[in-house]
Amino acid sequence: MTAHQSQQAHHGTDGPQGDAGSGHLPGGFAEHAELPEGHFYDPDAEFEPDPEYAATLAPDAARQRRERIGPTGRPLPYFPIPGPVSEHGPAKIIAMCNQKGGVGKTTSTINLGAALAEYGRRVLLVDFDPQGALSVGLGVNPMELDLTVYNLLMERGMSSEEVLLKTAVAGMDLLPSNIDLSAAEVQLVSEVARESTLQRALEPLLPDYDFVVIDCQPSLGLLTVNALTAAHKVIVPLECEFFALRGVALLTETIEKVQERLNPQLELDGILATMYDSRTVHSREVLARVVEAFDDNVYHTVIGRTVRFPETTVAGEPITTYASNSVGAAAYRQLAREVLARCHAE
Numbered sequence: 001m002t003a004h005q006s007q008q009a010h011h012g013t014d015g016p017q018g019d020a021g022s023g024h025l026p027g028g029f030a031e032h033a034e035l036p037e038g039h040f041y042d043p044d045a046e047f048e049p050d051p052e053y054a055a056t057l058a059p060d061a062a063r064q065r066r067e068r069i070g071p072t073g074r075p076l077p078y079f080p081i082p083g084p085v086s087e088h089g090p091a092k093i094i095a096m097c098n099q100k101g102g103v104g105k106t107t108s109t110i111n112l113g114a115a116l117a118e119y120g121r122r123v124l125l126v127d128f129d130p131q132g133a134l135s136v137g138l139g140v141n142p143m144e145l146d147l148t149v150y151n152l153l154m155e156r157g158m159s160s161e162e163v164l165l166k167t168a169v170a171g172m173d174l175l176p177s178n179i180d181l182s183a184a185e186v187q188l189v190s191e192v193a194r195e196s197t198l199q200r201a202l203e204p205l206l207p208d209y210d211f212v213v214i215d216c217q218p219s220l221g222l223l224t225v226n227a228l229t230a231a232h233k234v235i236v237p238l239e240c241e242f243f244a245l246r247g248v249a250l251l252t253e254t255i256e257k258v259q260e261r262l263n264p265q266l267e268l269d270g271i272l273a274t275m276y277d278s279r280t281v282h283s284r285e286v287l288a289r290v291v292e293a294f295d296d297n298v299y300h301t302v303i304g305r306t307v308r309f310p311e312t313t314v315a316g317e318p319i320t321t322y323a324s325n326s327v328g329a330a331a332y333r334q335l336a337r338e339v340l341a342r343c344h345a346e
């Protein structure tokens with residue numbers, strides 16, 4: 001099967017057009033791109049807060065707007081709209097990784113990827129979970145696929161062209177997966193240089209993309225070690241729930257081991273707080289503890305809890321197209337700008 005081929009022209013690099021008519025900043029945060037034409041951003045202006053955004057992210061929206069304090073309790077920097085790029089590649093590889101299940105890895109992979117693509121970056125998403133949730137989330141039925149990332153990993157001479165699928169998002173491609181990938185975990189054990197199999201498979205693709213984002217499965221097994229070995233950066237999504245920090249020590253230990261033994265260039269890019277709801281004291285406390293533990297490693301961007309995300313899975317598309325003006329779409333666009341700002345700071 002093939003994914004729906006994109007008929008869309010490439011989005012411009014001056015940000016999403018869909019939000020332009022909304023007339024106010026969602027929550028008054030640094031959403032410069034979303035201002036209607038002819039309006040200028042004034043940080044002191046009183047904007048009518050988007051009620052959903054205010055409720056999920058800001059217990060005291062007025063104070064946060066006034067003092068420009070972000071949901072993590074730190075002053076919110078301005079993340080500029082990324083300028084256009086005339087040439088693409090070589091790609092930065094990001095592994096979306098947490099061995100805990102259901103923390104927002106797949107949701108963040110799809111939506112960060114789509115937001116980067118909206119900003120004119122060429123993006124390759126790699127479904128590295130035999131469950132195939134990333135593929136499903138992009139409207140692909142994994143059961144119908146003949147060729148997946150499994151074939152690319154295990155069959156010498158397999159060309160990536162045969163496995164790659166275009167997505168409905170202009171500039172974003174997918175290496176899909178299905179249950180076949182679970183066999184790779186076993187088969188790779190007897191391979192030479194088994195930890196760097198994915199790295200070798202991705203290498204020929206890097207000149208064509210600006211970002212490769214790998215959606216890891218919820219385990220620290222050989223597939224995840226392959227993703228970490230291939231990656232330049234790791235993003236760790238953390239659900240703002242009581243057990244969020246449990247297991248993070250094991251994850252950081254694994255990242256350090258891969259750094260020491262297999263991939264010295266690997267870095268933790270950031271911890272991404274997901275499913276945050278400021279209406280609960282609990283969510284706020286968990287976020288405060290995460291910031292206390294990881295400090296500057298925590299992204300300023302926080303993803304609020306909204307039912308829009310489960311809806312997008314059913315729709316088989318990113319939130320940036322499914323609900324372009326939504327709070328969730330704005331959050332992932334801000335994350336894309338924050339990730340790009342961190343890249344440029346290097």
Ligand SMILES: Nc1ncnc2c1ncn2[C@@H]1O[C@H](COP(=O)(O)OP(=O)(O)OP(=O)(O)O)[C@@H](O)[C@H]1O
Nearest residue numbers: 101102103104105106107218275304305306309310
């Ligand atoms: N910010 C959010 N608000 C509400 N629901 C969310 C949010 N992010 C993700 N979800 C939902 O939570 C569920 C788990 O998310 P997701 O599949 O992205 O996590 P995951 O870490 O990839 O899970 P797994 O470990 O099983 O691969 C999904 O149903 C998703 O739609």
Ligand SMILES: [Mg+2]
Nearest residue numbers: 105106129133
């Ligand atoms: Mg997942």
